[in-house]
Amino acid sequence: MKQDHEDSTTQQQLKAAAAEIHKLREQLAYHNYRYYILDDPQVSDDEYDMTMRRLIALETEHPDLITPDSPTQRVGAPLEGEFPEVVHRVPMLSLQDVRGDEELVEWENRIRRHMHLPAEAVIEYVCEPKIDGLAMSLTYENGKFVRGATRGNGRQGEDITANLRTINAIPWQLRLEPAPPIFEPRGEVFMMRSEFEKLNERQTEEGKPLFANPRNAGAGSVRQKDPKITASRPLTFFAYAVGAVEGVPLHKQWDILEVLRRAGFRVNSQSRICQGLDAVREFIEHWREERHKVDYATDGVVVKVNDLRWQDELGIVNRFPRWACAFKFPPEEQITRVLDITVNVGRTGALTPLAHFEPVEVAGTTVSKATLHNEDEMKRKDIRIGDKVVIRKAGEIIPEVVRVITEERTGEEKVFQFPTQCPVCNAAVVKPEGEAVARCVNAECPAQLERLLEHFVSRGAMNIDRVGEKLIKQLVAADLVHDVADLFYLTKEQLLSLERMAEKSAQNVLDSIEGAKHPPLPRLIFALGIRHVGERTAGLIADRFGTLEALRAAPEAEIAGIHDVGQVAGASVRSWLEEEHNQHVLDKLEKAEVRPEESTPVAADGQFTGKSFVFTGAMTIDRREAEAMVKRVGARPSGSVSKKTDYVVVGDNAGSKADRARELGVKILTEEEFKALLELGL
DNA sequence: CGCCCTCGAGTTCC
DNA sequence: CTCGAGGGCG
Incomplete structure (x- = not known):
């Protein structure tokens, strides 16, 4: 009991x-x-x-x-040996690539010919972004997920059911009632870009190899022998087509998408029906930009004829369906091989490694090299000669190495030894503690001289036309130029002694140099190539001293005292001026009658020099105009009040800044007082 | 002393 | 465009 x-x-x-x-x-x-x-x-x-x-x-x-x-x-047992093969009941076709409008028109014309359509007939298409993932075919029998396979060669693929079962976006049971006997959704397994970034971060932390892109990461994840690993990868699935189907009536491509959605799949919500090629073009143009904004990688747009009977009639020609195409955008990331690493010497002696690789097309141009910035950067990315690397354009123009595909290392790759001697002049290389760049210390290094001359003649500096990289190289090699001043002492005979230099062009070069003898002072100071003195700092220094003579006589403290100049730049300028070689250059420039244009030094020693003004409240004059007035008298406008502020100009409804000025005892002016002060110096 | 902003320097391709 | 460093300011 x-x-x-x-x-x-x-x-x-x-x-x-x-x-x-x-x-x-x-x-x-x-x-x-x-x-x-x-x-x-x-x-x-x-x-x-x-x-x-x-x-x-x-x-x-x-x-x-x-x-x-x-x-x-969801996570099953690990697989022993190879993945079993699966023959697709309906082959998985690949789409014809279409690049550019011309090929798109050609593609449509072929459809017209085949369907005997007049030129004015409007064909209905379904367009959707082409996701860069891995095509899969899923088989559901009586509503149950029984098998999932890769595309393989299109006819047969690999059975990776156990792995696909771990993907949450792949339902185990169709939501269709009644359940069709056979239903084969097809679509793309892929990784969201944000998830991919996170995955790579994790790989870095765990010291594991990085994936080149979301596609590779997806491919690697889906072909794992152990479903546990696949389960740990953030994969998802978008459905966009069907293979074998029994028991579901379908007439349009669009129907397929709707049925898939009802069956419980993610279907890209961006898919659209487009009436005619113009609408398709619009869709493509929209995606040219839009694709950067979405979280999945797209490399094009898929265009399909909507009517399934038409699809049938159009048929398949050598494994491409005539009724669909993939419009491809030019790739923005490419994989290539590093052939060599060289080192460039900059104007300041900075040694910068440069990677040369097999030329590849990226975002419309052919790229063959990219800077590696400096030794640390190179080591951080661990780039070796022979490595396969991912290349991308930073800001549409400048190529950069995104990462090395460490998975594809063969062991043949060579670690690049950063030189301890200058590759051009063999002088010692010095890398100060804590700094990122290594520098050649030889002041007379020919490479540095070349870079300095290039800088000197450049547009923002002396702006000397017709003297470019090539000529400079020749002049230095021929020993005709040892410093920037030597340019002004060149003779026609000397120029004619160079390769590819005839009477006419020699004269042009001389005229160009002659015409550059009277630049504005800031440009001349900038052109000298003093460390830490760029365009802006050169301007500030010129404004303060007015003439080269005044600058040469200025003590370090006075240079460093200029607002926004500071200790480092001040010391750099002073020590440049101290150097005998440089004094000689300045003397030679003067002797060659290189004289900066007369410019009224902006109140070099006026009562407002270096004073700061802060504006607050509503004023009758424009804020920008007020700031310009202040600059004209050698003072500077600032945004916030501190105890270093000299004047606060208050307009109507002045708020906290005026209060703060009172707290700190800063002189307060009304707008009228301000105007009077500047005009009359009161 | 540490944070934020701006400047300087090096760079690619057509 | 990017990185690193200088310079001002709290």
Whole structure:
């Protein structure tokens, strides 16, 4: 009796547990659908976790109740050996690539010819962004997910069912009622870009090789022998086509998308029906920009004829369907091989490594080299000669090495030894503690001289036309120029002695140099190439001293005292001036009658020099005009009041800045007082 | 002393 | 465009 009683209690408990397990599984399946398919969760991640944990607890307690379709079973057992092969019931075709409008028109014309359509007939298309992922075919029998396979060669692929079962966006059960006997959704397994970045960060932390791009990461994840690894990768799935189908009526491409959506798949919400090629073009142009804004990688747009009967009639020619094409955007990232690494010497002696690679097309231009910035950067990215690397254009123009594909290392790659001697003059290389750049210390290094001369003649500096890289190289090699001043002493005979230099061009060069003898002072100072003195600092120095003579006589403190100049730049200028070689250059420039244009030094020693003004409140004069007035008298406008502020000009409704000025005892002016002060110097 | 902003220097391709 | 460093300011 007692035994019976206990049994029935257990029976009851078991029944209750089974009921709860069933309920939990249903809940989880639903929330899963909301979260992974609709991207519109109804419960928080925490609540979902709680539900999952409750289910795991119950299943641990009652292992007999675990069924393969429980959401706890997404991760199956590791696979031994190769993936089995699967023959696709309907082959998975690849699409014809179309690059540019011309090929698009050609593609449509072929359709017209085939369908005997007049030129004015408007064809209806379905367009969607082409996701750069891995094409998959999923087989559902009577509504149940039974098999998932890669595209392979199109005819047969690999059975990776266990891995695909771990992807949350792939339902195990179709939501179609009644369940069709056969239904084969096809689509793309891929990784969101943000998830890809996170994954690579994790790989870095764990010292594992990085993936080149989301596509490679996806491919690597999906072909894992152990589904646990696949499960740990943030993969998702978009459906866009079907293979074999029984029991679902379909007439249009668009129907397919709708059925897939109803069946419980993610379908790209950006797909559109386009009436005619103009609408297709519009869609493509829209995506040329839009693709940078979405979280998945797209390299083009897929265009399909909407009517399935037409698709049938158009058929397939040598494994491409005539009824679809893939419009490809020029690639923005490319993979290439590093052939060599060289080192350039800059104007300041900075040694910068440069990677040369097999030329590749990136964002419309052919790229063959990219800077590696400096030794540290090179080491951080661990770029070696022979490495396969990912190249990208930074800001549409400048190529950069994004990362090395360490997975594809063969062991043949050579680590580049950063030189300890200048590659041009063999002088020692010095890398100060804590600084990133190594420098050649030889002041007379020919490479540095070349870079200095290039800087000297450049547009923002002396702006000497017709003297470019090539000529400079020749002049230095021929020993005709040893410093920037030597340019002004060149003779026609000397120029004629050079290769590819005839009477006419020699005269042009001389005229160009002659014409550059009277630049504005800031440009001349900038042209000298003093470290830490760029365009702006040169301007500030010129404004302060007015003439080269005044600058040459200026003590370091006075230079460093200029607002926005400072200690480092001041010391750099002074020590440049001290150097005998440089004094000689300045003397030679003067002797050659290189004289900066007369310019009124901006109140070089006026009463407002270096004073700061802050404006607050509404004024009758324009704010920018007020700032310009201030600059004209050698003072500077500033945004916030501090104890270093000299004047605060208050307009109407002045607020906290005026209060602060009063607190700090800064002189306060009304707008009228301000104007009077500047005009009359009161 | 540390944060934020701006400047300087080096760079690619057509 | 990017990185690193200088310079001002709190």
